[in-house]
Amino acid sequence: MADPKLNRDLDRLLSKLVEGDVSADEKLALDQVLKSDANARRRYVHYLDLHDELALRSEVSIQQKSGVFAGLLERRAATLLALAAAILLIAFGALLGRKSLALIASGTATGLEMGEVAAAASELMDDGVAVLVHAVDAEWAMSDPPSSGSILSPGQLKIDSGMVLIEFYSGARLITEGSVSLEIVSSNQAIFHSGKLRAFVPPHAEGFSVISPQFELVDLGTEFGLEVGKDGRSEVQVFDGKVELYPPDGKRWLKQRQPLHGGSGLSKSAAGETSAIAADPHSFPSFEEFRLRNESASQKRYARWKMLNQSLVNDPRIAARFDFESDSPDKLIGSKQQQGDGTIVGAKRADGRWVGKGALAFTRPGDRVRVNIPGEFDSLTIMAWIRVDAAPDRQQSLLLTDGHELGRLHWQIRRDGALRLSVRTSESYGENAISCSSPPFLNPRRIGAWSFVCSVYDGPGREVRHYLDGDEISRHTIKEHQTVKIGLGDIGNWMGVPDQLNRSRPVRNFCGRIDEMTVWKVALDAEQISELYRDSRL
Known part of the structure; x- marks a missing residue:
């Protein structure tokens, strides 16, 4: 009979593995467990196969252009091949050694022969002039x-x-x-x-x-x-x-x-x-005339936005709203009426979408806004104006709650430039989660430009929707309703769960600027989101 504690420890390592957050020492620990325990090897294969299946089902439900399905099947085939290779390497672990097995566990085994070719093939290209x-x-x-x-x-x-x-x-x-x-x-x-x-x-x-x-x-x-x-x-x-x-x-x-x-x-x-x-x-x-007219237009748009901002301050549907306008020396931001509060850590105040509009610039691995948003929610809508200043080579946080406890919400940009919203739905690690990703939206064209991003979690309606600049870009059906909690978390970063060996944490800091973020207690519809975008756009 399997030891429940060992299974929990193994699930924790596998959860970090599929998230890309596993450390070198944890890879070695996983290597040793897989070599010595046949039950662990079966659980390993089952876990990764289930994770791949859930990701496939989630992404196939996206309403997007034809051809994506073929790409998903290719990724699934690649994953299954990697699993087969992992099993073979486990069987011959004594010959291949711990390092090779750790590489397989991290998903980089094929990179031993094809890493440079893959890196060149995946290099970002752009035809801008x-x-x-x-x-x-x-x-x-x-x-x-x-x-x-x-x-x-x-x-x-x-x-x-x-x-x-x-x-x-x-x-x-x-x-x-x-x-x-x-x-x-x-x-x-x-x-x-x-x-x-x-x-x-x-x-x-x-x-x-x-x-x-x-x-x-x-x-x-x-x-x-x-x-x-x-x-x-x-x-x-x-x-x-x-x-x-x-x-x-x-x-x-x-x-x-x-x-x-x-x-x-x-x-x-x-x-x-x-x-x-x-x-x-x-x-x-003249160029000087253009500069003056641009400043005047920016001031007018900023004045209109202030009126909208004031109308939202006491909206009972809002759980927390951060406009990054305050210059308070204690760095406390947020709306007292809406309970959410936050403290700026490291991030620097900067210009936002218009002249005079406040924003925060996130540039270093430690930059964040530490927040506490109390309450439990059947539905949520999260929206933000963001400017990404570097092509993502890893996951970047928008709003991430601490850890992966039941019901905790994670909202971030994936390394491929997709918008992802995920919620833990089971006490057991890796067995179930709502994880819905949009098609990649963050391409070289959007680097340095302001974008309005929004994700809706509609529990009773059993769906998740993603929006970009007021338009829906994907819709996902979810199988179960999970009450969502935020509580302690970070805007633009992730406190995460420290590595137990060296106390390090995964790097998820946002690279760019955020000048507005709102968390709604309700699932807004498409027209409401489009209207909010039109009223606040550049």
């Missing part, structure tokens, strides 16, 4: 417009009104104003179909070009304005430095080159008629 720095009062003529801070790939941008600042990787900067149709070609070239823009091209970006319907403009390190009318007329004004004009066919024959110097300009109609004009810097928006 520019960054949308800011958009001021912009109304986009696009179904999926970029947000401030977004990386831009080659493609078309259509704007009905407002101002936009774009920085190309080459160093060139563009401001657009009003109705604009612009196509980004590369880090050093754009096609301007219609509208008005002003460009600053520093010497190291010399050669940056803009193609209009009537000519191609090649900049030699200068500042210029370009306007393309609805009738096809193209007009360029050079404010400083020098540009060269060529026909828009891209051939750039020297005999067709037409230089323009600072103070001069050229207008060319759709019929090919040209006329010389004088440059007027005041006829195009």
